[in-house]
Amino acid sequence: MLTLYHSTQSRSVRPRWLLEEIGAPYELVRLNLAAGETKRPEYLRINPNGTVPALVDGDLTLFESAAICQYLADRFPEKRLAPPIGTPARGLYYQWIQYAMATLEPPIVTLFLHTIRLPEAERNAKLVAEAHARLAPALDVIERALAGREFILGKDFTAADVMMGSTLGWARMFGMMDDARPNIAAYVTRISARPAFQRASAD
Numbered sequence: 416m417l418t419l420y421h422s423t424q425s426r427s428v429r430p431r432w433l434l435e436e437i438g439a440p441y442e443l444v445r446l447n448l449a450a451g452e453t454k455r456p457e458y459l460r461i462n463p464n465g466t467v468p469a470l471v472d473g474d475l476t477l478f479e480s481a482a483i484c485q486y487l488a489d490r491f492p493e494k495r496l497a498p499p500i501g502t503p504a505r506g507l508y509y510q511w512i513q514y515a516m517a518t519l520e521p522p523i524v525t526l527f528l529h530t531i532r533l534p535e536a537e538r539n540a541k542l543v544a545e546a547h548a549r550l551a552p553a554l555d556v557i558e559r560a561l562a563g564r565e566f567i568l569g570k571d572f573t574a575a576d577v578m579m580g581s582t583l584g585w586a587r588m589f590g591m592m593d594d595a596r597p598n599i600a601a602y603v604t605r606i607s608a609r610p611a612f613q614r615a616s617a618d
Contacts, residue, residue: 427468
């Protein structure tokens with residue numbers, strides 16, 4: 416039995432979404448971040464970072480949402496949530512997963528912290544301006560990549576869409592995107608309507 420340690424509105428929505436796409440049975444262990452449940456010794460033995468997600472599959476324990484999603488896509492190859500190894504599509508699959516994590520997410524997190532999360536006295540306007548300057552061209556790259564495509568790799572939904580779509584969805588939810596990028600807007604609307612995403616985001 417797969418076990419996913421999860422909290423709502425966190426990065427653990429990503430592997431939960433992928434598990435729902437896969438349709439395999441799994442146990443969901445909900446943790447309350449505000450109550451400090453991820454910092455308790457019993458959970459730190461599972462994920463020493465004190466964060467979610469964490470996935471336990473038999474003797475294997477994984478943390479980091481991208482790693483878990485890539486592992487799950489390979490764990491269930493019959494679901495075709497990752498292109499075959501060694502193909503050009505597999506290279507692009509890796510590219511977009513890393514792009515979501517390394518290029519897109521950091522400025523979104525900075526904007527979230529310094530425009531929404533932190534007390535106003537702790538917000539840094541310089542960091543906000545720098546984050547906007549980094550986010551805009553990153554979104555432009557994705558906008559062009561999605562032209563004429565249903566999903567980030569083309570016609571097939573993959574774990575790369577979970578990573579990219581969830582990150583773009585957060586940006587839209589926090590008001591970080593406007594109507595100037597119609598391909599992204601349509602993409603986020605399309606994948607957010609998937610039943611698996613709806614189930615993963617329900618609670």
